[in-house]
Amino acid sequence: MNSDVIVKTVNLKKYYEIRSKYLKRVIGYVKAVNGVDLEIKRGETLGLVGESGSGKTTLGLVLAKLVKPTDGKYFLKGIDITYSLPKNLRGKIRIVFQDPYSALNPRLKIVDTLIEPLLAQGVDKENAKEKVAKYLKLVGLSEEYLESYPHMLSGGQRQRIMIARALVTEPEFVILDEPTSMLDVSTQAQIIELLKKIKNEKNLTYLFITHNLAVARYLSDTIAIMFSGQIVEIADKKTIFSNPLHPYTKTLLSAYPSPDPSSTWSPEIPEDIDNNTLIYNQGCSYAGRCPLRKDLCLKTSPELIEVENNHKVRCHIYKDRT
């Protein structure tokens, strides 16, 4: 394994069971994460973009070790951590969630919220307090907030606390699940700048989950487009914006103002288009919506193939281009 690669997944899957209403028998599965192969290098920010329900949070939860995968492999720094996490890697993977309002326990003082992950790791109270003060400063808050309760803080301040809480254990890999989407626009910008600054200072590796293409473009080195539990396209951000290949990526980007007026995407949608992607269980998960689909797309699921250097796409159209 390339020593630069800090996070690697191989065919990672998370299926949720669907049970019948009365007998509670398993009648199917939601394939929330359905075979994800990823490599994230140390110091890289991977932006994960995709529509609601595409599996971004589920992938984040699996990578944060908060949800067990159904299948596949997960490596951190070359160590297989799919089903366990060695003691020396505890605290090395942390997650920041979208909602700083419900994430904080309203009954706990900020100091107790921040100190808790350190005490759980066995750090003694004096050292833990010192560290907490240091990280509070890092996220731009003064020590007076330590004795505050969550209701005394604004949304932006709460998210700063959640970032500090994620960072106190000195992680190497941080998953950020839409960390700014519940904040007002000017606060969003401040938090994004803060995350960028901290990443550079601490040489962190980020998985940044977002709906917002502008934010993904600003923060990421690489962008992965997720659809229906799978990565359908991945490349460095410049390539994704200048040469999107997957029909879904093109559709996503067509809603995003492009500096190149010639790159408009307005394909004809076939008349028999079917929005219910689930019925095409065998073929490409995007076939139901794809304006370019061929018979093959209904029969066989495409692999993620590298069509040019470090630019991978999961689409039959590009099969002959490799």
Ligand SMILES: Nc1ncnc2c1ncn2[C@@H]1O[C@H](COP(=O)(O)OP(=O)(O)OP(=O)(O)O)[C@@H](O)[C@H]1O
């Ligand atoms: N605990 C669960 N039990 C059953 N199904 C779930 C569970 N959590 C998520 N799902 C389903 O898995 C799929 C992926 O959900 P997920 O929350 O990962 O998507 P997302 O890309 O994060 O969406 P959003 O952009 O809205 O946050 C959805 O169909 C969702 O309904």
Ligand SMILES: [Mg+2]
């Ligand atoms: Mg989500």
